[in-house]
Amino acid sequence: MKLLKKQLKPFVNKLSRIIDERDIITDQNTIGPHLIDWVGNFHGNSPLMITPRNKEQISQIAKLCSNENIAIVPQGGNTGSVAAGIPNGEIILSLKKMNKIIEINPNDYTITVQSGCILSQIQEAAKNASRFFPLSIGSEGSCTIGGNISTNAGGISVLKYGNMRDLVLGIEVVLADGRILNSLKRLRKDNTGYAIKHIFMGAEGTLGIITAASLRLFPKIENKVTGFASLKDLDSAIKLLEILKEFSGDLLTSYELIPAIGLHIATEYGDNITEPLKNREQWNVIIEFSDTKNNNNAHDILQESLQHSITQGIVLDAVIANSISQTNNIWKIRKAIVEHQPKLGGEIKHDVSVPISSVPEFIQTTIEKLREYIPNIRPVPYGHIGDGNIHFNVCPPIDYPEQLFKDKTSDIREIVYSNVNSLGGSFAAEHGVGIIKKKQMLKYKDKVELEIMKDIKALLDPKNIINPGKIL
Ligand SMILES: Cc1cc2nc3c(=O)[nH]c(=O)nc-3n(C[C@H](O)[C@H](O)[C@H](O)COP(=O)(O)OP(=O)(O)OC[C@H]3O[C@@H](n4cnc5c(N)ncnc54)[C@H](O)[C@@H]3O)c2cc1C
Secondary structure, three states: OOOOHHHHHHHHHHHOOOOOHHHEEOOHHHHHHHHEOOOOOOEOEOOOEEOOOOHHHHHHHHHHHHHHOOOEEEEOOOOOOOOOOOOEOOEEEEOOOOOOEEEEEOOOOEEEEEOOOEHHHHHHHHHHOOEEOOOOOOOOOOOEHHHHHHHOOOOOOHHHHOOHHHHEEEEEEEOOOOOEEEEOOOOOOOOOOOOOHHHHOOOOOOOOEEEEEEEEOEEOOOEEEEEEEEEOOOHHHHHHHHHHHHHHOOOEEEEEEEEHHHHHHHHHHOOOOOOOOOOOOOEEEEEEEEEOOOOOHHHHHHHHHHHHHHHOOOEEEEEEOOOHHHHHHHHHHHHHHHHHHHHHOOOEOOEEEOOHHHHHHHHHHHHHHHHHHOOOOEEEEEEOHHHOEEEEEEEOOOOOOHHHHHHOHHHHHHHHHHHHHHOOOEOOOOOOOOOOOHHHHHHHOOHHHHHHHHHHHHHHOOOOOEOOOOOO
């Protein structure tokens, strides 16, 4: 399965009949950054990385690996959060040279791309064609669309446009035995039996190597309005969400929870971030409306909904950004929480979801249980409350010994995940399972679903050569 040292030379010789020698990398300094996950927690190893340039080459590589029993880890931008793209002795197949926009069809509202395209490259191509590609995540300057599809990425626009799965029309995949599955259709309707393309979405590279995809586009956004509101309490976050939806129809694109401790992190450690409101309250939200019309409509509706919510006692105070720098300041708060949270003496991350209406109960009861376990523990629940996905990260009390906190990781995880489970939620909302959540898969995933997943894996990859040891 792993490529052993003694196999390296003869294997490289065989590979050089398929791909250019420039695309075969054995230099460990070059491979190095591909062996560590973005968070820096997982350090893998691999003697070889290859960077093929087309699907035919990948097909031949898969056949060769299948014959020789050598496993492959597909890798895009290596920004994944669950170490699913980190090899453990397998070869790395990087898609970074497969980065062409194949075709854009403004009339059909579709774009077809190779899987190594960077997400921001696709957003830009859509914009240049007066269209809009809505997937928006913090890593968009580095992650690839193949990685986005393989992790079924979410982000800040899921509320309106759905997650990655909802944006894919067609897909092209090289299977473990080298066959090329060509389902690169640009159709909105195609009821020809099982929707095979969907099993590759969220599969974290365990079922095949995605080489291209056709994606949905939307009308170009001409106007964005961003607001920041402090709330009476956590229940008010759900009440305000309802009001915003009722007042605006489908203008609401983002609705992100920001706790007081998130404001502390952002203003203390972030780069020139100012507090949006005079008083810091316990619970706050970032609101974004997007409109295809460039007029005051979105601004006026947001103002009206916030005024109504203040009258109802749901919102305590609110501001609507009236310049790009004010908008950037609000979004910088959200980004700074992700970046600077470890500075509170460590963090234990949980990317979870519950039904939207259960979010307040989930957050409150989890905080209570964590505080029973360690008094003064500092939970930092933030993020995509509009679609029920909370990043429930946990930091230690001030001056708590770092190692002692690390030692409590599995107890803390259990408190969070069991509470998620009791509310009908998911222990892996948008980041996936990878290596990190395999234990929870066994504990919380429906047994029959797990069996079917194993059957599908065995059918498509009987020799277990595509990203072995991940998810299952
Ligand atoms: C700052 C930051 C913010 C983030 N914000 C979000 C967010 O808001 N929402 C969210 O969902 N995620 C977020 N992420 C996580 C991450 O960016 C996503 O998971 C992204 O989709 C991964 O893309 P990638 O190209 O980097 O994939 P990689 O990390 O390279 O790989 C991820 C998985 O996909 C597989 N894979 C990659 N390419 C292919 C392919 N072509 N064929 C088959 N399998 C493949 C890999 O084997 C691996 O299992 C964030 C990450 C960072 C660093």
